[in-house]
Amino acid sequence: MxxxxxxxxxxxxxxxxxxxxxxxxxxxxxxxxxxxxxxxxxxxxxxxxxxxxxxxxxxxxxxxxxxxxxxxxxxxxxxxxxxxxxxxxxxxxxxxxxxxxxxxxxxxxxxxxxxxxxxxxxxxxxxxxxxxxxxxxxxxxxxxxxxxxxxxxxxxxxxxxxxxxxxxxxxxxxxxxxxxxxxxxxxxxxxxxxxxxxxxxxxxxxxxxxxxYWRLEDGEHTDDLDTTVGRIRELLADAVARRIATDDGFSIMLSGGLDSSLITALASRALRERGVDSVRTMAVDFIEHAVNARAAGTDDSTFAAEMARHIGTDHRDIMLDRSLLLGALPRAAAVRAYPDLPCPVGEMTTALYVFFKAVAQNTSVTMMGEWADTLFGAFLRLEDPEVVARQTLPWVASGQLHVRSTGLGSGLFEPTLLKQLDLPGYCAERYRDELAGMPSGGAESEHDRRMREISYLYLRGWMEMGLAQDDGLTSAHGLRFRAPFADPALMQYVYTIPWSMKTFDGRAKGLLRKVAEGLVPQSILDRPKNPFPSTPDLAHAAALREEALAVLADPASPVLPLIDVDATKTAVSTVEELAAGWQSRGDVEMVLQVNTWLADYRPRLEL
CATH class of the missing domain: 3.60.20.10 (Aminohydrolase, N-terminal nucleophile (Ntn) domain)
Structure with a gap:
């Protein structure tokens, strides 16, 4: 790096x-x-x-x-x-x-x-x-x-x-x-x-x-299920082995989910072949989120500990307090790291900034199971046929249909500005531009073709945003990251696999579960997905409210001409409602991020 x-x-x-x-x-x-x-x-x-x-x-x-x-x-x-x-x-x-x-x-x-x-x-x-x-x-x-x-x-x-x-x-x-x-x-x-x-x-x-010099290419997938499973396991094992070719003291971020557990199993096997007894792993979570997840039986630390015992890793749990997210400084640091832009996903960018800071205090190189969801089709809200059918970027469709019609984080901007920006129209145009450059496909069912389009869009735009986030938020702490699922040969092979085979058992990532059989415990194969930590928290909501009110009270705040001031006051009127509403918190976070960005970078807006 x-x-x-x-x-x-x-x-x-x-x-x-x-x-x-x-x-x-x-x-x-x-x-x-x-x-x-x-x-x-x-x-x-x-x-x-x-x-x-x-x-x-x-x-x-x-x-x-x-x-x-x-x-x-x-x-x-x-x-x-x-x-x-x-x-x-x-x-x-x-x-x-x-x-x-x-x-x-x-x-x-x-x-x-x-x-x-x-x-x-x-x-x-x-x-x-x-x-x-x-x-x-x-x-x-x-x-x-x-x-x-x-x-x-x-x-x-x-x-x-x-x-x-x-x-x-x-x-x-x-x-x-x-x-x-x-x-x-x-x-x-x-x-x-x-x-x-x-x-x-x-x-x-x-x-x-x-x-x-490289791009995804379409092609007919002729391998049967067993051959496909074997080929994916071979490609992923090779991708993992090439990323641990040097002895640089790397660790694996082990959440106890399918993706990171499979990476850990393959890394451990590769290291043992080289005479190394164990791999270092760590699980990172916020204390409050872990408590709530444990009550629901979905907390990362329990499953990560099970996987660590199964493989025999040198494992460590790192528990963080949500107070680390409070205040303007972590948010400003996240905007600088994102890089140099606000991000309309609420507190997620700030939380990841804090996550990676904790990881960097324990290792200089980390390997992650990132991008398995994107590659194997665990996309946002694909159980909703309206999301699948909507003629726009699929992650934007999910936000439009299930959060806000104008998109994530946009709820407090001035209505006239939103009309001028026409964010839904802009995303629809980008959608058409991207599909126009998609490689032409072979013979496949209409549904498989549509799901290939969605996969292509995710592997282009969604992944580009995520990679910027991964690099920016790790580099901000001098941390190097490695992502074996983001391997060109693996991505090309999986991209051509029909959707009907990727979900052959009726479940998202069913094919990857098949790949992981025999390598990870059954409990992890059956584990439901644990959402990103976004636990309702009164202290965090109170801090957000205080920051927002300070921005509203300062006539020099650069974001004021862009937002609906009355709607923003209403959004932060009570701490309890703000704590309970992820959508409202995301809107307030976006206002604060844009204000920070405009104040620090001083771009001239020519709208």
């Missing part, structure tokens, strides 16, 4: 503008707290923030091959380090291997890389910049073209700090920020874009060229 930045200008000498580059790079200090370096030539400046435990090689790395000079700034890790090194005849660090691959294969080097990464390569002789992101998009990368070049960075905050960037959010940008659409490539701020997963971009004097 690291923070990377770059600035290319083809028309003037920027080698003396190092203060600007250093300022950009310094904004990413949490991603790499141990070292900061900047390299400069006449037309390119690259920066790097390093986390020493993850990245022993100082960067930007300058490589001279004959008369060629190539410079790389790299964030992430390669999972095929050994095999790639053998092919290149080189033993070296990840950035050294990436440069060697570039020198051998040019931009096609990305086809040879297996890992979680984002990088920028400046070819001094060709005066050309190559930026790229891993197949899935596990590591973030943003860019902002300028009249005479381009800027790039791991997070928007670095680009926003550059004097050539006008910090503007226009109508579509504000729609994107409030709608929860997760449009791939969209970065909210005008002029800024996000490199998509599986995408590379070249910048030279003649302009910009974008290329998708």
């Amino acid at each position: 690291a923070g990377i930045t770059g600035w290319v200008d083809f028309l003037r000498d920027i080698s003396q503008d190092l203060a600007v580059a250093r300022h950009m790079t310094a904004t990413l200090a949490t991603r790499g707290p141990d070292d900061e370096r900047v390299w400069a030539s006449a037309h390119a400046v690259l920066g790097h923030r390093r986390l020493a435990i993850a990245d022993p090689t100082p960067q930007p790395l300058v490589v001279r091959a004959g008369d060629r000079v190539v410079v790389v700034t790299f964030d992430g890790e390669l999972f095929n380090r050994a095999s790639l090194g053998e092919r290149l005849g080189l033993t070296g660090s990840d950035p050294e291997l990436v440069v060697a691959a570039y020198l051998k294969w040019g931009e096609r080097c990305v086809d040879q890389l297996d890992g979680s990464f984002a990088f920028g390569i400046w070819d001094e002789n060709a005066e050309e910049l190559l930026i790229a992101r891993d197949h899935i998009g596990l590591r973030p990368l943003y860019y902002h073209p300028t009249p005479s070049g381009v800027l790039f960075a791991s997070e928007p905050k670095a680009l926003l700090s550059h004097p050539q960037v006008d910090v503007v959010v226009d109508l579509d940008g504000f729609r994107e920020a409030l709608s929860f659409a997760g449009t791939p490539g969209h970065a909210v701020y005008r002029g800024m874009r996000k490199v998509e997963g599986g995408e590379l971009i070249r910048f030279g004097r003649s302009g910009m060229i974008r290329r998708r």
